[in-house]
Amino acid sequence: MPSAVDSVGLTPEQLESFNENGFLVVPNYLSAEEVQSLLTTTHVLLENFSLESHPMTRFTTGDDDEKTKHVGDDYFLSSGNKVHFFFEPEAVAAPEDDPKAPPRLLKPKHLAINKIGHALHSKSAPFEKITLSKRNAAIAGSLGFQDPRCLQSMVICKQPSIGGPVPAHRDSEFLYTSPPSAVGWWVALQDATPGNASLGMWKGTHRGKKGGHIRRRFVRCEEGGGTTFITNEGPALPLGKDEDETEDGQADEDFEILNVKAGDLVLIHGNVLHKSEKNTSDKSRFAYTFHVIEGAEGWTYDERNWLQPPEEGFSRLNAV
Numbered sequence: 001m002p003s004a005v006d007s008v009g010l011t012p013e014q015l016e017s018f019n020e021n022g023f024l025v026v027p028n029y030l031s032a033e034e035v036q037s038l039l040t041t042t043h044v045l046l047e048n049f050s051l052e053s054h055p056m057t058r059f060t061t062g063d064d065d066e067k068t069k070h071v072g073d074d075y076f077l078s079s080g081n082k083v084h085f086f087f088e089p090e091a092v093a094a095p096e097d098d099p100k101a102p103p104r105l106l107k108p109k110h111l112a113i114n115k116i117g118h119a120l121h122s123k124s125a126p127f128e129k130i131t132l133s134k135r136n137a138a139i140a141g142s143l144g145f146q147d148p149r150c151l152q153s154m155v156i157c158k159q160p161s162i163g164g165p166v167p168a169h170r171d172s173e174f175l176y177t178s179p180p181s182a183v184g185w186w187v188a189l190q191d192a193t194p195g196n197a198s199l200g201m202w203k204g205t206h207r208g209k210k211g212g213h214i215r216r217r218f219v220r221c222e223e224g225g226g227t228t229f230i231t232n233e234g235p236a237l238p239l240g241k242d243e244d245e246t247e248d249g250q251a252d253e254d255f256e257i258l259n260v261k262a263g264d265l266v267l268i269h270g271n272v273l274h275k276s277e278k279n280t281s282d283k284s285r286f287a288y289t290f291h292v293i294e295g296a297e298g299w300t301y302d303e304r305n306w307l308q309p310p311e312e313g314f315s316r317l318n319a320v
């Protein structure tokens, strides 16, 4: 089946839906062959990475200090231009009889990884081809980007039984430009359903009126290494959105759990609230996701963001 988006970008109806809801599902964005190519590459990566020099870094996006310490180590902070492997917290533990001993894997390594990141788009040819494509440049053009730059990419594995939850967040809290500009491309590599911890999207929460302001930011600590959340003092809404738009307060929690097929794309506005639950099912839920920011003059990439640009700068879409 041909892709629902070719190099002409989004239709006016798709754009309207994205602007209205803060996300858009594009069915059949990748062909079955493209999905298979990314899955095969992922499995090769998972089978072949070495445990020998691995610091056993676990990945969580929780808000408490203990958790942010885990993601704050050098292996995480230096992953912006590398392919690094982050473990599920539940897949790693110190031996019961020796709690101070180094942590050990409780599962085979390919079933223990939470995510692979953050430079698949520049360090792995199959991912690069899918990411820095004309098709994505055209989508970015439809969304109003002038110089769209891909700054991070990852495969999120959501392993059966242990795939950890991703708490509700807005992507521009993590990838802040002034003014905010981040958009996420999230592509299901396996079917993602309410039964295996699919994405939960809260419609409309990208808007100022619905509390869509970027109020906090995930940054590198000024001293002592690691990462933390700080209050955002910069612009809180994308260009052209009314900064005076006051919040009406958020309605009761209302996440729509998406039901998408392998190959479908979900475009995620950087200000929209989204999350995913723990995967308690026996089915994995692999997804490939990458994020794009505005690289044109007038947008500043924040120097305290946890992710800093490589020497050559963030990758232009339409490069391959």
Ligand SMILES: O=C(O)CCC(=O)C(=O)O
Residues within 6 Å of the ligand: 156, 158, 166, 171, 184, 186, 198, 199, 274, 275, 276, 287, 289
């Ligand atoms: O894949 C998931 O479970 C969550 C992904 C997500 O929230 C993101 O990429 O911003």
